[in-house]
Amino acid sequence: MRKLFALISTFFLWVGLAAPALAYNLTTCGDNPSFQARAAKAATEQAKARFENYAQLQCGADGLPHLIVDGSIAHLGEFIIPSILFLYIAGWIGWVGRAYIISVRGDKSPEMSEIIIDVPRAIRIMLTGFTWPLAALAEFTSGKLTAPDNEITVSPR
Known part of the structure; x- marks a missing residue:
């Protein structure tokens, strides 16, 4: 009964009794x-x-x-659009870096390819990286983006 009362009180305070x-x-x-x-x-x-x-x-x-972050259209350009652009660019950088590491994995010396970057290969990957949201969705739905549970190491507890 106490938990129900606490839940109902919290709901009413959250919805309307507390002044915005x-x-x-x-x-x-x-x-x-x-x-x-x-x-x-x-x-x-x-x-x-x-x-x-x-x-x-x-x-x-x-x-x-x-900055006013209230979800209204009037303030859309102040926070929402720049933050979406930031997330897109950060995701592009991460996706391109991941694609480069995967592409050099089969080389005879992948560690050296990580230290000394193969610029033509990196530029080619960078130019295809702009479609990273679609590529990530395709890899996620196919199961290539995530590893199976049996490949994830877990420390003994």
Whole structure:
């Protein structure tokens, strides 16, 4: 009975009884006095252009722009798109590195191929690595991406 009460209480507090956190009293950077003071100190044209671009974002009392990650379309370009691009590029680097290691595995001296990179081979693999999400899905569904349980070593307990 206690567990049920705790679960129900937690649910109600989570859903509606707890006041949602305010956005830290953020204001538009163009209207924020601290941000305007920082922008007035910009010395180069590049810095002035950056402050003009940041003027549409939300700033705190410190005059610095803040990211808003709430899932709305209005803030999509601030966090979601850059993070997806980061994950794609990081996955591409990992996939290409994995493909290179697999390709040199059959050479007569694979360790030396890891130390001294075969640049033409690496570039060829890099150019095909942009389709890594599809290749990873294909290898996962075929079972080539993961190892069977009997090949995984487990320490004795």
